[in-house]
Amino acid sequence: xxxxxxIRDLSFGYRRGGEDLFxxxxxxxxxxxxxxxxxxxxxxxxxxxxxxxxxxxxxxxxVILDGKDVGAASDADRSRIRARQLxxxxxxxxxxxxxxxxxxxxxxxxxxxxxxxxxxCHARARLEDLGLSARADHRPGEISGGQAQRVAICRALVNDxxxxxxxxxxxxxDRGNAEIVLSAxxxxxxxxxxxxIATHDPFVIAHTDHEVAL
Amino acid sequence: MTVRxxxxxxxxxxxxxRVPSAxxxxxxxxxxxxxxxxxGRTVSAEREIQARMDAAGSKVVVLRDAQNKALLPPAVVDAxxxxxxxxxxxxxxxxxxxxxxxxxxxxxxxPSWRVIGDISAVATLExxxxxxxxxxxxxxPARSQLGLTDGYGxxxxxxxxxxxxxxxxxxxxxxxxxxGVVIAATPSDVAASMHVVARTAADAQRVESLSISxxxxxxxxxxxxxxxxxxxxxxxxxxRDLGSVSRSLVLGVLGGGALLTAIVVLADVLVRxxxxxxxxxxxxxxATIVALVMVRTAIPALLGAGVGAAVGLYLANALNAQxxxxxxxxxxxxxxxxxxxxxxxPAVYAAHRDPVEVLRTP
Ligand SMILES: Nc1ncnc2c1ncn2[C@@H]1O[C@H](COP(=O)(O)OP(=O)(O)OP(=O)(O)O)[C@@H](O)[C@H]1O
Ligand SMILES: [Mg+2]
Numbered sequence: 001x002x003x004x005x006x007i008r009d010l011s012f013g014y015r016r017g018g019e020d021l022f023x024x025x026x027x028x029x030x031x032x033x034x035x036x037x038x039x040x041x042x043x044x045x046x047x048x049x050x051x052x053x054x055x056x057x058x059x060x061x062x063v064i065l066d067g068k069d070v071g072a073a074s075d076a077d078r079s080r081i082r083a084r085q086l087x088x089x090x091x092x093x094x095x096x097x098x099x100x101x102x103x104x105x106x107x108x109x110x111x112x113x114x115x116x117x118x119x120x121c122h123a124r125a126r127l128e129d130l131g132l133s134a135r136a137d138h139r140p141g142e143i144s145g146g147q148a149q150r151v152a153i154c155r156a157l158v159n160d161x162x163x164x165x166x167x168x169x170x171x172x173x174d175r176g177n178a179e180i181v182l183s184a185x186x187x188x189x190x191x192x193x194x195x196x197i198a199t200h201d202p203f204v205i206a207h208t209d210h211e212v213a214l
Numbered sequence: 215m216t217v218r219x220x221x222x223x224x225x226x227x228x229x230x231x232r233v234p235s236a237x238x239x240x241x242x243x244x245x246x247x248x249x250x251x252x253x254g255r256t257v258s259a260e261r262e263i264q265a266r267m268d269a270a271g272s273k274v275v276v277l278r279d280a281q282n283k284a285l286l287p288p289a290v291v292d293a294x295x296x297x298x299x300x301x302x303x304x305x306x307x308x309x310x311x312x313x314x315x316x317x318x319x320x321x322x323x324x325p326s327w328r329v330i331g332d333i334s335a336v337a338t339l340e341x342x343x344x345x346x347x348x349x350x351x352x353x354x355p356a357r358s359q360l361g362l363t364d365g366y367g368x369x370x371x372x373x374x375x376x377x378x379x380x381x382x383x384x385x386x387x388x389x390x391x392x393x394g395v396v397i398a399a400t401p402s403d404v405a406a407s408m409h410v411v412a413r414t415a416a417d418a419q420r421v422e423s424l425s426i427s428x429x430x431x432x433x434x435x436x437x438x439x440x441x442x443x444x445x446x447x448x449x450x451x452x453x454r455d456l457g458s459v460s461r462s463l464v465l466g467v468l469g470g471g472a473l474l475t476a477i478v479v480l481a482d483v484l485v486r487x488x489x490x491x492x493x494x495x496x497x498x499x500x501a502t503i504v505a506l507v508m509v510r511t512a513i514p515a516l517l518g519a520g521v522g523a524a525v526g527l528y529l530a531n532a533l534n535a536q537x538x539x540x541x542x543x544x545x546x547x548x549x550x551x552x553x554x555x556x557x558x559x560p561a562v563y564a565a566h567r568d569p570v571e572v573l574r575t576p
Contacts, residue, residue: 079497079502080499094492
């Protein structure tokens with residue numbers, strides 16, 4: 001399977017002339033597999049993930065998605081790629097507390113320009129996959145933390161992205177819920193999807209296919 | 215994002231952040247209502263002053279034959295009366311005291327004027343008929359003063375007897391005639407003064423200059439002119455002042471309202487930074503964020519403008535001033551636009567916040 005995501009000679013510093021977090025890191029993320037980004041706290045796991053997610057621009061080097069260097073594309077182009085080709089799962093589910101689970105799952109499809117009827121169909125299918133159909137009309141305040149994180153995974157997958165990025169997705173969960181979330185992310189690798197998880201949890205690392213230690 | 219999706223999202227935001235929505239609506243309503251009411255008030259004040267100044271005789275030009283040089287023969291009076299800028303014009307002789315001819319000398323006198331030109335320009339007929347040349351009408355005060363029991367009879371100046379054929383009331387601004395007798399002039403009468411009512415206060419100057427050329431006095435001092443021009447200028451000045459007062463009022467209210475709206479919208483986007491940051495992370499472009507914030511402001515602004523217009527028109531009505539439909543509509547459009555455009559800056563600010571920083575901070 002062709003690799004969808006690759007970094008080449010990547011460098012990044014939050015401040016001009018400040019500490020370079022990656023020192024020219026290169027890596028090809030395997031398609032159809034889960035890769036763990038590991039390292040001590042403060043090493044830059046989240047930073048790398050945001051860079052893969054095109055929310056931070058590398059100081060030097062390239063972020064290559066589907067053969068194109070998109071790391072330094074225009075803000076509008078990077079936003080469109082985020083909407084159509086990338087899926088995100090954050091440590092806290094980051095759901096809109098005022099909207100229903102269904103509306104939350106649909107959200108990325110708004111920005112991708114997908115008609116609501118089509119998107120709703122996809123969204124319900126994803127909720128079904130993760131056993132959340134009965135929760136579609138609930139609000140985030142009416143579901144458990146583990147369920148909220150599963151909703152976030154549904155949201156990450158609603159536009160059928162090529163890459164899913166997760167930052168400490170099990171950080172707030174107990175072992176049982178962590179397992180469910182992890183297996184949901186593993187399930188997302190079907191159809192050659194690339195999944196990258198930033199984590200320091202040995203349990204998560206043990207269940208991934210590859211590891212990039214920072 | 216389609217327009218429908220954008221509206222759906224904006225409406226959802228309007229409903230969930232109710233306080234800023236209500237504040238935007240309130241501010242727009244106040245902008246709309248206060249400009250309508252205050253400007254409506256100014257418009258009516260302007261109208262009142264206009265009316266008062268018109269009544270005060272700012273349209274009347276008086277020309278006097280100062281040296282008794284027979285400068286105002288009937289032909290000249292007639293020519294001035296038919297100028298396009300003239301509303302009404304008559305010539306008057308010097309007043310002469312008359313007494314009731316039936317009672318004779320020694321009885322109470324009343325002043326009499328010979329009117330050259332159309333008597334109906336200065337008088338309204340009450341009883342009897344219009345006088346032929348050499349006949350007279352008396353006013354009600356003069357009738358009782360002279361002792362003409364039913365308004366008919368004859369009066370005499372001692373040298374000339376005149377038949378009285380009816381009674382009249384004086385038309386504004388010829389109130390001085392109200393206490394006397396007006397006699398329709400004969401062709402040989404020459405006016406001592408000429409009284410011209412211009413069509414509008416602004417025409418008074420033109421009446422004056424045209425009359426001067428028609429009279430063609432040999433020396434400037436032969437003709438004494440009482441002109442209302444300065445009064446007309448004053449009136450225009452007052453109109454201009456009122457106009458600029460209402461303009462600055464409208465600008466002040468709209469500017470102040472827009473500033474307050476901008477602050478409310480800024481506070482709203484600061485409070486909703488998590489929401490907007492999440493949207494950016496999930497793929498919303500900066501343009502989408504700007505559109506969301508502005509549409510989210512436009513919806514309550516439109517509602518507010520509608521309510522404000524209704525209240526403003528009601529208040530204007532209560533103050534006895536109709537600002538006019540076009541004016542009311544333009545104020546509604548202006549205050550809505552003011553509210554929407556004031557949300558542009560906070561919207562752009564929100565769109566340029568770093569989503570990473572927002573996502574990192576709980
Ligand atoms: N906006 C910023 N400006 C300057 N330095 C920053 C900024 N954000 C993060 N850093 C620094 O960059 C480094 C990497 O941070 P990052 O959050 O990527 O680490 P991490 O590996 O995810 O840590 P953790 O395991 O604790 O989540 C840290 O030293 C952090 O202090
Ligand atoms: Mg981190």
